[in-house]
Amino acid sequence: MNQSKTMYAAIIQAKKENRKLLAVLIDPEKIKIAHIPAFFKKIHESIITHVFVGGSTDEGNQLETVVKTIKQHTKLPVLIFPGSHEQITEAADGILFLSLLSGRNPTYLIEQQVQSVAKLINSTLEIIPTGYILIDGGVETAVQRVSKTQPISQEAETEILHTALAGQFSGKKLIYLEAGSGAKKMVKPEIIKKVSSQLQIPLIVGGGIKSKTQLNAAFNAGADLVVIGTAFEENEGFLEELKR
Ligand SMILES: CC(C)=CCC/C(C)=C/CC/C(C)=C/CC/C(C)=C/COP(=O)(O)OP(=O)(O)O
Ligand SMILES: O=P(O)(O)OC[C@@H](O)CO
Ligand SMILES: [Mg+2]
DSSP: OOSTTOHHHHHHHHHHTTOOEEEEEEOTTTOOGGGHHHHHHHHHTBSOOEEEEOOSOOTTOOHHHHHHHHHHHOOSOEEEOOSSTTOOOTTSSEEEEEEETTSOOHIIIIIHHHHHHHHHTTOOSEEEEEEEEEBOOSSOOHHHHHHTOOOBOTTOHHHHHHHHHHHHHTTOSEEEEEOOTTOSSOOOHHHHHHHHHHOSSOEEEESSOOSHHHHHHHHHHTOSEEEEOHHHHHOHHHHHHSBO
16 A cells, blocks of 8 residues: 655655655554554654654564554554564555665575565555664664674775675665664764765665654764664654644
């Protein structure tokens, strides 16, 4: 049930006009279904433009129920941010078709993607090829544990840049710099700046962003879309600070 395959075009358009985008990340394992209506009331009063749904794991197989409920309460685009090929539902509008480019684990470079095709082959989801780059956020994160890969050090700026450009040259439509959910340190603005200034495709940045100052630092450094999950889970007051 997509919005006629226009979500990527809208991201490109926003980048062109320097309109910054903000996604709330909803973890299907953590959100309470009954809380979705009230949560989305606040989301609609905020500067949030996108809804991402996914988790490094989805033990209770909650994703589809969560997405269906969300779709009843919002017109914002809903994109799956999958931790595995099992996290796919037609109830969403699209899917970030991730490949974990920072790691060297074939399971997350290509096997998960092959496994997902049975569900995607007749799908109407907008599929957006995304190069996903895990960067050290100062704590061992869920993505690191699940994918059994190491993040790239924040000191290795050239390796980060070259990984992002290798993604672009391979045909990825988005690059996602990820410090990991609940990271202690967000991706450094200097890294965001270095990558965004060389990259032609839109840049997503997420992990450990907990304040307006950090959000603006990411935007000013060149992030086109920022993702925030944990900070809203822990403190909805922060969401209320981001009024339109
Ligand atoms: C293309 C398809 C169908 C799947 C791709 C599968 C790949 C390559 C995933 C990349 C590695 C991975 C495990 C990503 C997870 C991304 C994600 C949803 C992170 C959010 O993590 P949380 O579940 O919020 O972590 P916490 O539980 O620590 O908060
Ligand atoms: O939960 P936080 O730390 O906001 O991270 C968001 C997202 O980038 C995690 O995959
Ligand atoms: Mg999380």
